[in-house]
Amino acid sequence: MKRALDLVLLIAAGLVAWEAMHLAAPFALTSPAESLAKAWSMALSPVFWPHAAETAKAFAYALLLAVGGGLALGLSLGLNRTSAEVAEPIMISAYSLPKVTLYPVILLIFGLGISAKIAFGTIHGIIPVAIFAMNAVRNLAPVHLKTARVLKLTRWQTLATVVVPGALPEIVSGLRIGFSVTLLGVLIGEMFASQRGVGYVIMAAIGVHDVPTIMATIVLLGIVAVSASAFLLWLDHRLHHRAS
Amino acid sequence: MSRVGALRLLVVGGFVVALEVLCRTGIISKLVLIAPSDMVMHLFRILTSRKADADILESLTNVVIAVLLSVIGGFAVGAAIHSFPRLRRAIDPFLASYYALPFFAFYPLFIVLFGLGRGAIVAIGVLFGVVAMIISTLTAFDRIPRVLVRTASVYRMGPVEAALRVKLPSAIPHLFTGFKLAIAYAFIGVIAAEFIMATSGLGYSISYAFNNFDNGTMYGLMLFVIVFVTAVNAIFHVLERRLLRRWGR
Amino acid sequence: MTSALRNEAVAAPGDGGKPVHARMRGVTRVYGDPVNGVRALVEIDLDLRRGEFYSVIGPSGCGKSTLLDVLAGLSRPTTGTIEFEGRALTGVPDGIGVVFQEDASFAWLTVSDNITFGLRRAGVESAEIARRLDYALRLMGLVDFAKAYPAQLSGGMRQRVCIARTLVMQPRMILLDEPFGALDAQTRLIMGDELLKVWRETGATVLLITHALDEAAMLSDRIGIMSARPGRIIEEVVTGWPRERDSRIAAEHSFGDVTTRLWSVLREESLKSVRQGGGA
Numbered sequence: 134m135k136r137a138l139d140l141v142l143l144i145a146a147g148l149v150a151w152e153a154m155h156l157a158a159p160f161a162l163t164s165p166a167e168s169l170a171k172a173w174s175m176a177l178s179p180v181f182w183p184h185a186a187e188t189a190k191a192f193a194y195a196l197l198l199a200v201g202g203g204l205a206l207g208l209s210l211g212l213n214r215t216s217a218e219v220a221e222p223i224m225i226s227a228y229s230l231p232k233v234t235l236y237p238v239i240l241l242i243f244g245l246g247i248s249a250k251i252a253f254g255t256i257h258g259i260i261p262v263a264i265f266a267m268n269a270v271r272n273l274a275p276v277h278l279k280t281a282r283v284l285k286l287t288r289w290q291t292l293a294t295v296v297v298p299g300a301l302p303e304i305v306s307g308l309r310i311g312f313s314v315t316l317l318g319v320l321i322g323e324m325f326a327s328q329r330g331v332g333y334v335i336m337a338a339i340g341v342h343d344v345p346t347i348m349a350t351i352v353l354l355g356i357v358a359v360s361a362s363a364f365l366l367w368l369d370h371r372l373h374h375r376a377s
Numbered sequence: 378m379s380r381v382g383a384l385r386l387l388v389v390g391g392f393v394v395a396l397e398v399l400c401r402t403g404i405i406s407k408l409v410l411i412a413p414s415d416m417v418m419h420l421f422r423i424l425t426s427r428k429a430d431a432d433i434l435e436s437l438t439n440v441v442i443a444v445l446l447s448v449i450g451g452f453a454v455g456a457a458i459h460s461f462p463r464l465r466r467a468i469d470p471f472l473a474s475y476y477a478l479p480f481f482a483f484y485p486l487f488i489v490l491f492g493l494g495r496g497a498i499v500a501i502g503v504l505f506g507v508v509a510m511i512i513s514t515l516t517a518f519d520r521i522p523r524v525l526v527r528t529a530s531v532y533r534m535g536p537v538e539a540a541l542r543v544k545l546p547s548a549i550p551h552l553f554t555g556f557k558l559a560i561a562y563a564f565i566g567v568i569a570a571e572f573i574m575a576t577s578g579l580g581y582s583i584s585y586a587f588n589n590f591d592n593g594t595m596y597g598l599m600l601f602v603i604v605f606v607t608a609v610n611a612i613f614h615v616l617e618r619r620l621l622r623r624w625g626r
Numbered sequence: 627m628t629s630a631l632r633n634e635a636v637a638a639p640g641d642g643g644k645p646v647h648a649r650m651r652g653v654t655r656v657y658g659d660p661v662n663g664v665r666a667l668v669e670i671d672l673d674l675r676r677g678e679f680y681s682v683i684g685p686s687g688c689g690k691s692t693l694l695d696v697l698a699g700l701s702r703p704t705t706g707t708i709e710f711e712g713r714a715l716t717g718v719p720d721g722i723g724v725v726f727q728e729d730a731s732f733a734w735l736t737v738s739d740n741i742t743f744g745l746r747r748a749g750v751e752s753a754e755i756a757r758r759l760d761y762a763l764r765l766m767g768l769v770d771f772a773k774a775y776p777a778q779l780s781g782g783m784r785q786r787v788c789i790a791r792t793l794v795m796q797p798r799m800i801l802l803d804e805p806f807g808a809l810d811a812q813t814r815l816i817m818g819d820e821l822l823k824v825w826r827e828t829g830a831t832v833l834l835i836t837h838a839l840d841e842a843a844m845l846s847d848r849i850g851i852m853s854a855r856p857g858r859i860i861e862e863v864v865t866g867w868p869r870e871r872d873s874r875i876a877a878e879h880s881f882g883d884v885t886t887r888l889w890s891v892l893r894e895e896s897l898k899s900v901r902q903g904g905g906a
Contacts, residue, residue, distance in 0.1 A: 139467040161486040219384045226610045229561030231568040233580065234599045237587040241409040313476045325573055339484070339574075355478055362474030524728040530700055531724045532744060533717065542747075546734040624733040625777020 163348045171349035181334070188331040191247050192319045195254025199315045200308065203259045207266025207307075208296070217271050224267070228260045233321065240326055250322040250330065257318030258311040265307025269300035302372040309365040316358060411596050419597030429582060429598065436567060436579035439495060443502025443563040448556055450503070451510025455555075456540065458511070459518040472515075475508045484574055498570045498578070505566025506559040513555025517548040550621055557613050564606065644675035647799060647831045648697065653706030655692050660704065665856035666692040670706070672850065672859060674799070674831055679822075681834045681842035682859075683892060684852030685899035690835045693857065694803045697833065698724050710799070723797030723830075727804040729784045731776040731791075738763075738772045741790045748795075762790040765827065766820065782813040786820070793824055799831045800824075806841070814838070818845055819872045826869060839892065843884045844873050851891050854898040861891050 148165045155164040163171070175181045210216045235256065243249040277299055281291040297304075323332025331350060338346035393413050399405045400412035411419075423429050458465050483504070487497035525547050529539040571580025579598065586595035653670040656663045666689040674680055684690050695701035697708060699718040708715040710722070732740050741762055745755045763769045766786040776784050785805055792800060802821070806814040818841055825832050836842050842849045849863045865884055867875055875881060 135463075136466060139463050143464070143467040143471075158486070158490065161490065215381065215384065218381045219388060222610070222614060223385060223389065226607050229557075229564070229610060230603060230606050231565040231580075233565065233569040233572045234583055234602050236572075237583070237595055237599075238410060240587075309473060310476070313474060317476060317478075321569070321573075351478065351480075358478055359470060359474045363470040366470050366473050522728060522730075524726045524730045525732070527700060527724075527726065528730045531698065531718055531722070532747070543732070546732065549734070623775055623777065625775070 161344065163345050167345060168348040168352050171345045172352040175346070175349050176353060184329060184331050184334050187247070187329045188319060188323065191250040191323075191330065192254060192316055194251045195258065195315050195319055196312065198251065198255040199258030199311055200262055202255070203262025203307070203311060204266050204304070206259070207263035207304075208270055208292070208300075210263070211267035211270030211300075212296070214271070217267055220267065221264075224260055224264050228264065232256055232318070236322070236326070239322075245326055249326055250319050253322030253326075254315045254319035258315030261314060262304075262307045262311040265310070266300065266304050269303030269307070270296060272303065273299045302369065305365065305369050305372055309362065309369060312361060312365060313358065320354075408592070411592055415593070416596045416600045419593040420600045423594065423597045423601075429579075432578050432582045433601070435495075435577055436571060439498050439502060439567045439571075439578065440560075440564050443499045443506060443567055444560050446499070446503045447506030447510050447559040447563050451507040451555070451559060452514050452552070454507070455511040455514025456518065459515055460536070465515065472508060472512055480504050484570065498567055498575060501570040502563040502566040505569075506563035509558040509562045510555045513558060514548075514552060517551030517555065518544065520551050521547045550617075550624060553613075553617050553620065557610070557617075560609065560613075561606070568602065644677065646673050647676040647711065648672075648674040649707075649709045650697065651707045651709075653696060653703045653708060655689070655696055655701065656704045667696065667703070668856040668858050670857070670859060674833060677829055677831055678847045679825055679832045679834070679845060681836055681846040681849045682852060683836055683839060683842045683849060683888065684857065685854050685892065685896040686837065687899060687902070688852045688855050688895070689857030690837075690852060691803050693852070694724070694801050694833070694835050698722055698801050700724075721798040723792035723795055723800045725785070725788050725792055725800070725802040725805045727807045729776070729781065729788070729808075731784045731787045733776055736773050736775055737768055737779075737787050740776065740787050741768075741794055743791060744795045758794045762794050765793075765824065766790045782809050782817060785809065785817065789821070789824065793828055793830075796828070797830055799833070800828075801833045801835075803835045804837065805834075807837075814841065815873050821845065822872055839885055839888050840876065843881060843888060844871075844875055849884075849888060851888065851895070854895045854902060860895070863887055 151162075151165045155162045210220045232253075236253065239249055239252045239256070243252055273296065277295050278291070281295045286294065319330075320332040320335075323330035324336045327333050331354065335347060335350050338344075338350070396405075396410070397413050400407070400410055400415075458468060480501075484497060484501060487500040491497045491500060521544055525543055526539070529543040534542065567578075568580040571578035572584045573580075575581045579602065583595055583598045583602075586592075586598065650670050650672040653667055653672075654665070655667040656665050658664055670693065672693075682690050682693060692701065696703050699708075699710075699715045699722070710719050713719070732743065735743065738759060742755050742759050745758065750758075763772055766789060768783070768786055768790060771779060771783065776787060779787070785808075789805070805821075806817050809817065821832070821834075822845060834842070834845065843865065846865055847867065849865065850859045851861045851863070852858065853860045863884060866880075867878075
């Protein structure tokens with residue numbers, strides 16, 4: 134109960150700060166009330182939904198590829214100690230690369246269109262998922278793997294019954310981050326390489342300095358992102374508590 | 378060189394060689410990707426002609442300022458949040474989902490506040506980097522062994538003294554991770570902002586080259602970014618290893 | 627041999643008639659809400675005599691660590707009074723040293739800097755610091771490791787650093803919370819003897835929390851046995867050992883009587899604790 138109250142207090146404090154900033158710079162920021170009203174009307178407008186659907190579609194594919202690819206990469210690299218050690222700094226370097234600089238390459242390969250957006254999202258998300266999955270497997274206590282060998286489990290059985298459940302908490306942490314950055318990748322892609330999608334809506338609004346639309350879109354995105362993140366965080370905590 | 382280091386070199390080297398072969402034989406069209414050796418040549422040309430110097434310097438300065446603000450600000454905020462567990466619990470989900478928000482949409486706001494130019498770009502770099510530092514600071518303080526906090530109590534230290542003399546030194550190895558992340562993200566933020574919405578700087582130069590079909594310059598500059606980021610990461614990796622070897626935890 | 631660390635007001639060895647150093651009366655500690663919370667300690671009465679070596683044993687989870695926390699001023703009791711040197715406790719008093727079970731050495735300081743941490747902080751003059759450091763290094767066998775970092779030492783050595791760090795402050799009472807819990811059996815025996823040496827040299831009052839029966843029996847003047855949770859001191863056993871002793875006291879006739887007595891009481895309480903869901 135206290136936690137719900139704290140959340141409400143925090144949100145209230147955030148809204149107050151927002152209102153204060155709006156009053157300080159009215160042409161750069163719309164008030165919370167106005168933003169929410171605009172967000173509401175946007176959510177209901179038939180003009181907005183095709184964009185939202187486009188983004189959602191691209192995001193879904195990108196997430197699938199990022200998670201699938203990331204898990205496959207991370208789990209297989211993690212099971213072998215040498216491969217994990219070799220791969221880790223390479224993956225971390227890749228993670229800290231400003232992937233924005235790779236966008237031209239993606240566009241040249243995929244052309245303008247939804248596949249480019251999916252690619253943007255995927256390259257953002259696949260690396261953190263892989264890094265976390267790899268570390269999750271590496272950190273599995275060796276005694277678990279030894280037990281699996283003693284029980285004469287096949288490689289697939291070991292994977293399914295020992296590796297994945299044991300590594301799950303940390304994998305979920307990776308999924309949390311992967312989710313956020315994949316969405317970011319798709320949005321950035323839309324911002325300068327598309328005529329459709331939520332990212333495009335933001336970019337167009339920036340172009341004509343339509344601040345209410347910018348704020349409203351951020352509000353909508355914020356609601357989606359925060360709810361998904363909160364859910365994954367809850368899952369994360371549940372799994373970690375169960376494990377320890 | 379250790380065995381692992383040699384393997385790494387082999388993997389990366391192999392990848393580069395494969396790209397080179399694919400490009401030279403025309404399997405990958407020159408319009409899409411130029412051969413790595415050509416990239417190097419273009420980069421060399423750019424650097425020696427000193428054409429891109431101003432842009433590179435501008436971007437790097439932006440990054441340094443953004444990093445300093447992110448690290449110091451992020452640490453202070455993280456340390457403050459950590460002292461109020463209720464606040465921390467409430468704010469956790471927001472911190473966790475921060476990076477999904479397109480906060481660079483606030484760029485117009487920053488232009489209004491700071492005017493066109495460096496201020497707005499640095500602001501975005503800070504927005505990218507500061508939260509990573511806050512999250513890492515929180516984690517680092519979580520990892521401080523409880524026994525050290527109790528030891529500080531036995532010495533009858535007040536909260537500030539305990540934070541500076543015991544908590545901070547104890548958390549440094551983990552704060553290092555935050556430091557690395559803040560650098561990486563600030564860098565990404567600055568380059569991305571320059572790429573999308575600026576009129577000078579490294580990000581802008583790459584975007585300009587792309588729009589003018591100047592693949593050579595574009596890839597040369599991209600290579601610069603890649604090499605630079607890798608070098609910085611490698612330096613910090615070595616520093617971190619040295620630190621951990623001495624301090625153990 | 628004069629000890630650089632011996633305290634002034636130390637009672638001569640002997641039984642009875644020793645002044646009380648610390649006193650707990652009716653101490654209760656409840657975590658959480660007063661009615662339904664966890665009752666860690668209930669109505670603890672304990673007198674610690676000056677210069678004695680007192681051990682507290684009890685089943686896992688019975689509140690031994692809580693007792694130490696409360697006595698050291700790290701934790702406030704829900705009810706009851708605690709006096710140290712005649713004054714009621716408000717926070718951690720001057721003159722107390724605490725050694726914990728986990729390694730509390732500062733990883734970022736050398737062994738010497740660890741040991742002298744408290745002294746430098748208190749502004750003690752450098753000649754005195756050097757003298758006490760030298761003494762502590764020799765007493766704890768750390769002379770060769772003065773410039774090393776804790777990460778380079780074994781667990782036992784790190785605990786020695788923690789003990790050395792505590793004793794250079796010349797505490798009049800030393801509290802130890804299962805200090806050797808993380809160490810192997812042989813190291814425990816050696817460290818036990820070291821602790822006795824420190825005790826004799828400094829003349830401090832020592833309270834040792836331990837779950838190891840024989841350790842308590844070997845080292846202590848008196849042993850308090852705690853019940854399963856909620857913790858009460860249900861019996862005190864006096865060993866009557868001479869001050870000059872070490873682990874070889876285990877060969878004494880009466881040693882068996884002591885451990886038998888301890889175990890018969892402890893066994894009951896341990897079974898209760900297991901039923902409560904704690905470890906045995």
